[in-house]
Each structure stands twice: as C-alpha cells, then as structure tokens.
Amino acid sequence: MDFKWDSEQQSFRATVRAFLSEHLPADWEALAHGPGSAAQSTFSTKFCGALATAGLLVPHWPQHWGGRDADPWMAFILAEEMWAAGEPRGGQYMNVNWIGPTLMRFGSEEQQARYIPPMARGETIWCQGFSEPEAGSDLASLRTRAERNNGSGYRINGQKIWTSYAGVADTCFLLARTSVGKNGISIFLVPMDTPGITVRQIPSIIGEGDIHEVFFDNVEVPKTAILGAEGQAWEIVRTSLSLERVGIPRFALAARMLDRAVATLKKSGRFNGGAIEQAARAKAACEATRLYSYSIIDQRKRGLPPGPEASAARFATVTAERLVGEFVVEQLPDALAGGDPLLLAHHQRAIVAGIASGAAEIQLNLIATELLRMPREPR
Amino acid sequence: MDFTLTSDQSALTSAIDRLATHFEAMPTDFYGFTLAGTQLEKELTDGEYFDIAGIPDLGPLTATMAVERLAWLPCTAEIALSMLVRPHLATELPRPFAVIENGRPGRFVATAKTLLIINGDDIGVAHPSVDAVEAVDSLYAYPMGTFTGNASVTTLSGSDAANVRKWLRIALAAEISGLLHAAIASTVEHLSIRRQFGRSLGTFQALRHRMAECTVLAGGVRWLVLKAASTEDEGDAALAALHAQESATRIVYDLHQMLGAMGMTLEHPLHLWTYRIKALLSELGGRGGQAAAVAALCFNSEAA
Numbered sequence: 001m002d003f004k005w006d007s008e009q010q011s012f013r014a015t016v017r018a019f020l021s022e023h024l025p026a027d028w029e030a031l032a033h034g035p036g037s038a039a040q041s042t043f044s045t046k047f048c049g050a051l052a053t054a055g056l057l058v059p060h061w062p063q064h065w066g067g068r069d070a071d072p073w074m075a076f077i078l079a080e081e082m083w084a085a086g087e088p089r090g091g092q093y094m095n096v097n098w099i100g101p102t103l104m105r106f107g108s109e110e111q112q113a114r115y116i117p118p119m120a121r122g123e124t125i126w127c128q129g130f131s132e133p134e135a136g137s138d139l140a141s142l143r144t145r146a147e148r149n150n151g152s153g154y155r156i157n158g159q160k161i162w163t164s165y166a167g168v169a170d171t172c173f174l175l176a177r178t179s180v181g182k183n184g185i186s187i188f189l190v191p192m193d194t195p196g197i198t199v200r201q202i203p204s205i206i207g208e209g210d211i212h213e214v215f216f217d218n219v220e221v222p223k224t225a226i227l228g229a230e231g232q233a234w235e236i237v238r239t240s241l242s243l244e245r246v247g248i249p250r251f252a253l254a255a256r257m258l259d260r261a262v263a264t265l266k267k268s269g270r271f272n273g274g275a276i277e278q279a280a281r282a283k284a285a286c287e288a289t290r291l292y293s294y295s296i297i298d299q300r301k302r303g304l305p306p307g308p309e310a311s312a313a314r315f316a317t318v319t320a321e322r323l324v325g326e327f328v329v330e331q332l333p334d335a336l337a338g339g340d341p342l343l344l345a346h347h348q349r350a351i352v353a354g355i356a357s358g359a360a361e362i363q364l365n366l367i368a369t370e371l372l373r374m375p376r377e378p379r
Numbered sequence: 380m381d382f383t384l385t386s387d388q389s390a391l392t393s394a395i396d397r398l399a400t401h402f403e404a405m406p407t408d409f410y411g412f413t414l415a416g417t418q419l420e421k422e423l424t425d426g427e428y429f430d431i432a433g434i435p436d437l438g439p440l441t442a443t444m445a446v447e448r449l450a451w452l453p454c455t456a457e458i459a460l461s462m463l464v465r466p467h468l469a470t471e472l473p474r475p476f477a478v479i480e481n482g483r484p485g486r487f488v489a490t491a492k493t494l495l496i497i498n499g500d501d502i503g504v505a506h507p508s509v510d511a512v513e514a515v516d517s518l519y520a521y522p523m524g525t526f527t528g529n530a531s532v533t534t535l536s537g538s539d540a541a542n543v544r545k546w547l548r549i550a551l552a553a554e555i556s557g558l559l560h561a562a563i564a565s566t567v568e569h570l571s572i573r574r575q576f577g578r579s580l581g582t583f584q585a586l587r588h589r590m591a592e593c594t595v596l597a598g599g600v601r602w603l604v605l606k607a608a609s610t611e612d613e614g615d616a617a618l619a620a621l622h623a624q625e626s627a628t629r630i631v632y633d634l635h636q637m638l639g640a641m642g643m644t645l646e647h648p649l650h651l652w653t654y655r656i657k658a659l660l661s662e663l664g665g666r667g668g669q670a671a672a673v674a675a676l677c678f679n680s681e682a683a
C-alpha cells in the first residue's frame with residue numbers, strides 16, 4: 001500500500017498544470033461562473049480542441065479512438081486538475097468520462113463512427129436526458145414515450161427537466177419508454193436540432209445556462225438512433241453511471257477553494273478562533289473524500305467491478321462540499337458578493353453536490369443495504 | 380498511489396486477523412467496565428508483534444493496520460503506543476507505555492513501565508516506580524490510572540517531541556478507527572435482529588441513513604490514518620486525529636441511541652468500544668488541539 005505518486009503520474013500532473021496555465025485566459029475565473037452559458041461553451045470548445053491536440057482530452061481511451069490507453073489514475077489526475085481549475089472542459093467532461101466509453105461498449109459501428117471521433121477532437125457537446133418532472137430519484141418511473149412509427153423509426157413525445165448544457169448541446173443521450181416497467185426503457189441518441197425539440201433555460205441560483213427543460217413533440221428519429229437493444233437502457237445506464245459517480249473529483253476544487261479562502265483570511269488577519277476550527281474540519285473532510293475517491297480508482301485500476309464504496313465516496317463528497325461552502329459563507333462572506341468569482345462559482349457548484357447525478361439520500365440507502373448489509377426497506 | 384497490500388503486509392495482517400479472531404470467539408461473560416486482555420498481551424508479546432513497525436518490509440503502516448484490527452476486540456491491552464510510538468523514540472524503552480497529559484488520569488498508567496508526560500508543548504519521558512502510579516476506577520473501558528509525580532522526567536528536544544506527538548496522533552486515530560468499526564458492526568447486528576412494529580429496526584430509513592452516515596465517516600477516518608502512517612507527515616497525522624475525534628463524537632451518540640436501553644447495559648458489549656472512544660476524545664488537546672495543529676501544518680500553500 002502506497003500513498004505516493006510515481007514519477008510518471010507526477011510528470012503527467014505537471015504536464016496538465018502547465019497546459020492549464022498556458023491555455024486558461026486571464027479572465028477564466030470570471031467565465032467559470034455559468035457552465036453551459038454560451039460564453040463558457042464557446043471557450044470550452046476551443047479549450048477542448050487544444051487539449052485534444054496536446055493528447056490530453058481522452059488519454060485513457062483506447063488508441064483506436066484517439067486515446068493512448070492511459071490507466072484510470074491518469075484519467076483521474078486529469079479530472080482532478082480540470083475540476084480544481086473550475087472545469088474548463090465545460091459539458092465535455094461527460095463525453096470523456098462516460099458517454100464516449102458507453103458508446104464504445106454498446107454502440108453500433110455506425111454510431112461509433114459518427115459520434116466518437118468528434119468527441120475525441122473536442123468538437124461536440126452532449127446532454128443527458130434522464131430526469132423528468134415526475135421522475136427524479138425514481139428514474140424508472142419516467143414517462144417520455146418512444147413509439148414505433150410505421151417501421152422506419154420512432155416518434156418521441158414527452159418532457160425532460162434539469163438537463164444540463166441542453167441550450168448548447170449537439171446531441172442528447174435520451175432515456176424514453178418503449179414499453180412498461182424498468183426493462184421497457186431504451187436509450188436514443190438524438191441530435192438536438194431534430195424538429196420538435198424545444199429547449200427552455202431554467203433561471204437558477206447555480207449559474208447561467210446550467211439547467212433546462214427539454215420538450216419532445218412528435219420528434220421523429222430513425223431506428224438507428226437506438227443505443228443497444230430496446231429495453232436495454234437500465235443495464236447500460238447502470239454501467240455508465242458507475243463511471244460517472246466518482247467521475248467528478250469535487251473535492252479537488254473544494255480543497256483548493258478552502259486553501260484560497262484561508263489564505264485570503266490570513267492576509268487580512270481574520271484566520272483565528274472559530275475560523276480555524278471550521279477550516280480544519282473542512283480540510284479533514286476534503287482529504288478523507290480524496291482518499292475515498294482514490295480507493296475507487298484503485299479498484300478500477302485493478303479491474304474490480306464498481307462496488308458500494310462508490311456511494312460512500314459520493315456521500316463523503318457531499319459532506320466535504322458542504323463544509324467548505326459553509327466555511328466560505330460564514331467566514332468569508334465577501335466572496336459571494338463580488339469578492340472572488342471562482343469562490344462564487346465553487347459555491348454554486350457545491351450546493352448541487354447532494355442532488356445532481358443522484359440525490360444523497362439514495363446513496364445512503366445503497367450504503368445501508370450494500371455496504372452495511374442491513375435489511376432492506378419494505379417497498 | 381497503489382492500495383494493494385504487499386505480500387508481507389498481507390501475511391502480517393492475516394496473522395493478526397487469525398490471532399484476533401481467536402479472541403473474538405471467546406465468550407465475553409463479563410459485567411464490569413473494563414475487559415483487560417491479559418492473554419492478548421501475552422500472545423502479542425510472544426509473537427513479537429509489538430516490533431512490527433521496525434521491520435523494514437512492514438513498517439509503521441502495517442503496525443497501524445494491526446492496531447486498528449486489534450481495537451475491534453472486546454478485550455484491550457496497551458497496543459497502540461507500543462506499536463506506533465515506542466519505535467520512534469531514540470532509545471529502546473520498556474513497555475507498556477502510557478501518556479499523562481497535563482496531570483490527568485491516563486490509560487494503562489498503573490501498569491506502565493514508560494510514561495510520556497505531556498505538559499503544554501513539552502513532552503518528557505519517565506519510568507515510574509510501582510508506588511508512583513495508582514489505578515483509578517472509571518467509566519472508560521480502559522484500565523485507568525494516575526501518576527503521583529515521583530519520578531525523574533527526561534524532557535525531549537523540540538524535534539523529538541514533535542515526532543512523538545505525530546505518532547501519538549496516528550496511534551490515537553488508528554485506535555479510534557478500529558473501535559468505530561467494531562461499534563458500528565455491533566450496532567448493525569442489533570438493528571438487524573431487534574424487531575419493533577412488526578419489522579426489524581434496520582428497515583427503518585431514519586436509522587439506516589444515520590448508520591450509513593456513520594460508516595462513511597468511519598471509512599474516512601480509516602483512509603486518513605492509513606495515509607498518515609504511510610507518509611509519516613505531521614499534517615496528515617493531525618488531519619487523521621481531527622477527523623477521528625470529530626467523527627467519533629457524533630458516531631458514539633448515534634450508536635447508543637440505536638440500541639435503546641440495551642445500550643446502557645454492561646451486558647451488551649457496545650460500551651467497551653464507545654467508552655474507549657470517549658477516553659480518546661479528549662486526548663492530545665481534543666478536537667480543538669487537532670484543529671490548531673491542522674491550521675498550523677496544512678494551510679501553508681500560497682499557490683491556491
């Protein structure tokens with residue numbers, strides 16, 4: 001057991017940091033606020049193109065798809081550095097983490113050829129059409145319907161909500177019902193310019209352009225738009241979301257923002273008393289979360305299937321985000337009132353940690369059943 | 380970064396596990412506050428387990444795993460200080476060890492051959508005669524004792540004291556980590572068996588979620604202490620000790636709450652772990668002390 005980075009890992013991190021300092025413009029931190037805004041998306045597309053050219057967009061992908069088979073540690077080091085810098089890849093982090101790998105595993109040759117190369121070049125933005133007004137945590141109750149239309153394809157009707165990046169996305173990774181029950185859900189890869197799709201931005205406290213409603217009115221897609229088989233969505237999504245669950249190293253930005261807030265307080269002689277205790281607690285939570293996440297990557301590296309520890313890492317993340325967010329609000333309130341754009345952007349991202357990509361309470365249920373092996377709740 | 384155990388680490392942890400399993404299987408027909416592990420102490424001595432940290436292929440990280448595993452046991456012996464602190468003193472000193480912090484009663488003091496005496500920032504070493512120490516009754520599930528102060532004390536240099544303090548923090552966090560594990564496992568077992576309102580208590584979400592939160596906290600403590608033992612970094616040690624005391628405070632409350640009145644008895648073993656934890660909550664300055672250390676050691680990067 002070893003907690004040190006080897007020289008290859010260290011030099012890879014240094015390469016990523018050097019790339020960031022060269023490619024992030026002076027006003028990047030102001031731009032970091034509002035993932036999914038037009039301004040950030042334009043920047044992210046340019047940035048991801050440069051990452052791709054430098055071989056740093058998809059290093060962990062197979063060579064065949066533009067990667068170099070780098071191991072899961074490299075992918076995670078990359079993700080840590082990106083997230084800690086405010087995630088300049090914008091919505092494209094999803095392509096890199098799970099949409100690309102999911103298409104490699106379950107996509108048809110035609111789908112792979114059409115969608116994967118633009119992802120590897122950093123040219124395309126996807127959105128994830130899962131949640132609906134009546135289907136949040138209980139995702140399997142989703143109602144958006146995809147019906148066969150005279151044999152040539154499907155007609156989709158329904159509504160999605162909370163869809164990140166929908167305002168700027170080229171393609172939607174969409175869940176829709178082709179029959180009843182959990183095994184009646186299918187995945188469709190739907191270009192966002194297909195007639196019948198309407199996107200409406202939802203104003204929010206978490207930043208410009210982040211969440212949307214997406215309406216599907218008689219949207220016609222060909223048979224070839226389905227990913228995998230009819231009814232295979234649940235199985236596919238379970239696999240891909242296990243990649244997503246620790247895919248965002250939230251602790252990396254939280255820890256960096258905590259350091260920054262403390263440095264700011266020290267400069268003005270405000271780091272004392274309660275601030276010290278609160279900062280220390282938040283620091284311990286961030287570092288515990290970091291190690292939890294590393295333990296998941298270690299398992300992945302060893303080829304072990306994703307286990308319930310991923311839910312524990314997720315919940316630890318929620319706590320760490322919360323402690324850092326509370327620290328800033330209490331000890332450095334200036335940050336959220338024009339004081340520091342990246343601390344503000346962090347606050348906006350941190351408050352969704354317990355909701356986005358699966359609510360915290362659902363993780364707790366999984367931990368109780370699968371990690372502690374407690375008897376299940378009655379249904 | 381690689382969390383697989385080396386073959387030496389695996390062999391040692393398996394051996395400790397076998398030894399511990401044997402003690403776990405023994406009936407704890409016991410109704411007192413403290414369950415002293417005299418036989419455990421003997422087997423650890425005979426097997427030379429107190430010297431693990433000094434063996435190059437094992438080192439303090441493996442010793443930390445051993446401390447943690449042995450803390451699951453209902454019985455207790457002076458293990459953590461001997462395995463983790465004693466090897467970091469300049470000369471070979473006799474065990475058992477105990478700590479006297481600012482004159483307060485301490486664990487294992489009445490039988491200690493070496494005392495670490497903490498007074499503010501100073502740490503001294505003393506070898507008490509039998510009449511300089513005295514056992515005291517307490518609720519804590521360790522044998523507690525006081526030091527009457529009649530022994531010559533050798534004060535450690537500033538750097539030696541800092542090193543000892545670092546290993547004291549790691550020993551504290553490792554012991555808490557193991558105690559938390561055992562206390563949580565014991566509570567989960569109770570919640571799975573005990574039925575109310577026609578169903579097992581473990582099916583009530585209000586309890587399931589609290590248990591899940593407890594186990595996430597305890598897992599975090601474990602990772603931090605393993606890292607600290609591996610990097611031997613002062614800041615990492617302070618983080619581990621802080622997270623251990625912080626998490627344990629909350630977990631101990633929750634676990635007792637979930638056992639109902641059964642958790643108040645000496646018949647149920649929960650108190651053996653939770654009252655050991657309570658003894659550890661105030662050590663080394665408690666949460667405030669660890670937080671001050673974290674603030675001093677872990678926030679020096681101006682690069683943020």
Ligand SMILES: Cc1cc2nc3c(=O)[nH]c(=O)nc-3n(C[C@H](O)[C@H](O)[C@H](O)COP(=O)(O)OP(=O)(O)OC[C@H]3O[C@@H](n4cnc5c(N)ncnc54)[C@H](O)[C@@H]3O)c2cc1C
Nearest residue numbers: 128129130131136137162163164352355356357358359361
């Ligand atoms: C910033 C942001 C971005 C998002 N982006 C996307 C996206 O791109 N695509 C997408 O499809 N979705 C997205 N989501 C939606 C997200 O996946 C859902 O918000 C999440 O699954 C929770 O659903 P909900 O909001 O409907 O909450 P609900 O399911 O209504 O839950 C509300 C509360 O009840 C609790 N609860 C629910 N069920 C249980 C239960 N069985 N036991 C105990 N407690 C329970 C929850 O934990 C939560 O605390 C995003 C959300 C946010 C905040």
